[in-house]
Amino acid sequence: MLILDCPYCGIACDETELSPGGEAHLTRFGPGSSEDEFEGYLFMRENPRGVHFERWRHAHGCGKWFHAARDTMTMEVFGTYPAQTTEPPAELRKTISEKRPGWSWRDFS
Numbered sequence: 457m458l459i460l461d462c463p464y465c466g467i468a469c470d471e472t473e474l475s476p477g478g479e480a481h482l483t484r485f486g487p488g489s490s491e492d493e494f495e496g497y498l499f500m501r502e503n504p505r506g507v508h509f510e511r512w513r514h515a516h517g518c519g520k521w522f523h524a525a526r527d528t529m530t531m532e533v534f535g536t537y538p539a540q541t542t543e544p545p546a547e548l549r550k551t552i553s554e555k556r557p558g559w560s561w562r563d564f565s
């Protein structure tokens with residue numbers, strides 16, 4: 457079972473208390489963007505085997521959105537942080553790099 461710490465409440469939530477929101481840190485494209493950019497924003501998602509950043513909502517708690525970093529193969533959770541960020545906190549990226557040598561933020565794009 458997936459257990460994530462809500463960065464707002466500070467409690468450990470199991471997945472029945474949470475609602476998934478898909479990939480985190482998407483770049484939004486709207487009016488004025490090209491068709492390829494808009495199509496990519498709507499449909500193209502990363503599906504990594506390893507470190508992944510996701511959006512979650514504490515639906516049966518405070519109701520707030522947050523981000524989580526976890527390994528999709530081992531289900532290891534590296535950390536959670538508020539959703540009002542454009543990229544993962546440096547401290548979290550450092551933690552992930554120590555546990556997964558060779559990994560770097562957005563090296564897959």
Ligand SMILES: [Zn+2]
Pocket residue numbers: 462463464465466514517518519520
């Ligand atoms: Zn919460």
